[in-house]
Amino acid sequence: MTERYVQVSLDKRGVRCTAKLLDDRAPVTCAAVWDALPLGSDVYHAKYARNEIYALFPAFAEKEPPLENPTITPIPGDLCYFTFPETELANTSYGYEEEAFSGRRTVVDLALFYERNNLLINGDMGWIPGIVWGTVVDGLDQMAEACQDLWRAGAIGETLNFRRV
Template sequence: MSKRIRISLDKRGVSCVARLLEDEAPRTCAAVWDALPLSGQAYHAKYARNEVYTLVPPFVQQQPGKENPTITPIPGDVCYFGFEPWEIGNPAYGYEPGSEAHAAQGATDLAIFYGRNNLLINGDAGWVPGNVFATIEEGLEDIANACQDLWLRGVEGETMTYARL
């Protein structure tokens, strides 16, 4: 039986269920599963379009490397990105001083994609492939509506939690 996780926008009281893609991204799935639960400030993407994510401290000694990578995630994709401090600490990205984006050890980005036409490119760094390690199988419409609300009304005070089912 496949492992499943619950991804929640806590303040809005909305969640979805995603199935881990253990055949396609075994190292990434194992790293995330072993680290759960994980929670942090929710952010809505500026560049990638229909993406909501959280930044958490790195939770693996060695990055899993590229597995099932994409630069064009589709609705329901759940992605992992491991960032070095220099990759996301740019003040132009808008992260508050002291946030995970400015941590000396870098940050791990766990993201969901809730709509179409996403493109993972960064004006400073170029293409930013993410490891697709899970797919949302329940609650995509509800979480998409909540993500759109984040875009329209802001993310302040919203947290995103990833937990085992």
């Protein structure tokens, strides 16, 4: 199969990086994401996993991917896919707006990990394995700087976007 790439961007900050899809390790997930592109939504910075930014989307796959190429310790440059029933994320302690879940049964979380020492554990739910479906091959340093700025300055008005390259 021909290698496929996506551009991941924080548009307000004007920063982007390029990631290679891991079709050989997560073929079902890669196909689901590729077929749904372009995708973009409000960006969030992780509270629990540490060095992670992510966006939430309504489920877009005909059938949710199996847990292929899983991790609970993502490394810098990993793109991860998570699926949550809306009731798991509707807890007010997470700080999401109610409209983020309006009418959604399943929420997909597409995440970028930009630095090391991440651990996918949640105090309410325990271990949260993610599917590693891509890896950043260009532009991670600039994206990491923007992610740190997002952490310190705030995410309001910023979007996380995924597009085909």
